[in-house]
Amino acid sequence: MSADDAMPYWHPELETRHADLIERLAPLVPCLELTLHLPWIDAIERLKRERGAVIMAHSYQSPEIFHGVADVTGDSLALAQAAATCDAELIVLCGVHFMAETAKILAPGRTVLIPDLEAGCSLASSITADDVRALRERHPGAPVVTYVNTSAAVKAESDACCTSANAVQVVRAMGAEKVIFLPDNFLGAHVAAQVDVELVLWNGRCEVHEQFTVQQARHARERFDAALVAHPECPPDVQAEADFVGSTTAMGRWLEKARPRRVALITECSMADNLRARFPDVEFIKPCNLCPHMKRITLPNIHACLKELRHEVTVPADVSARARRALERMLDAGRLEHV
Secondary structure, three states: OOHHHOOOOOOOHHHHHOHHHHHHHOOOOOHHHHHHHHHHHHHHHHHHHHHOEEEEEEOOOOHHHHOOOOOEEEOHHHHHHHHHOOOOOEEEEEOOHHHHHHHHHHOOOOEEEOOOOOOOOHHHHOOOHHHHHHHHHHOOOOOEEEEOOOOHHHHHOOOEEEOOOOHHHHHHHOOOOEEEEEOEHHHHHHHHOOOOOEEEEOOEOOOOHHHOOHHHHHHHHHHHOOEEEEOOOOOHHHHHHOOEEOOHHHHHHHHHHHOOOEEEEEOEHHHHHHHHHHOOOOEEEOOOEOOOOHHHOOHHHHHHHHHHOOOEOOOOHHHHHHHHHHHHHHHHHOOOOOO
16 A cells, blocks of 8 residues: 555544444444544545545445445446436446446546456456357347446447346347347346347356355245345346345335345345345345455545546547447436346
8 A cells, every 4th residue: 555545544523523424334334444444434525525526336335435435326227327417527436347437438528437447347258349249140130238237348339238127128129039138148047038039148147146056045044034135147046046036226125115024135245234224124144245346446445546536437439439329228228227
């Protein structure tokens, strides 16, 4: 760590200045960690005001980021929608690289920064623009629907993007008998079961969700009498075992209605951490897996990002223009839904 990134000091005024935040974070973050986080949060808030910046954080970010410094929080669709309407000149995207690219495409006149350029995604890495072009050649006339968890270059080769929440609607909107659906194989199978369309799938996987097993799910139900809620990027047998399968935002809506006493969210760990604040009466049970890419984003590198205006994300103009068309179809289909 450089001298410029040295940890800000704790001082007693922080407890008074951030009393509401301390109360909100206390059930989510160990007290010792909270003492370490609060000086960074205070310094980031100060820099954010000086820079006129907006911090956007995905639901898989740790609570000290999600609740502590973010101005906009949510799933991939919510962050994309926020970027498209953002008035701030500077956006700091606390998520993975494809999300920052999406923000830049939808807000081309804004400066978009990411705290760590190495925050990637196994799904985005599983397919290239050349792969999409080859699929089009093998399946002439079939439109391409691409999950938002992809690079800007792949989006640019697509007819429409989608989220896990609106994938079914987007596929149906293509009006085709055959659709190329990329890149998550498990999500594609989940969509295929709900549409009268032949889907050509790719063998992409999310390294977080593909690790879950049906044995883990059954253990959570049998040992803890927990309801099971799974993301559609999980393996099919895990989805079949679940009481509910849905997108990040849909999980929250299901909890709002069902109000289970105990629940296992079969997804990224911080999702449960952040929902715990919203549902204090629900006991959240493992299994969960951490996303190593999301966890590359930290309070110190958010601070350094703002201080030094480093790690700007850019997208070539021709790629951006074509990718924007695909993303706008996603936004049109998802005004009321989220990934």
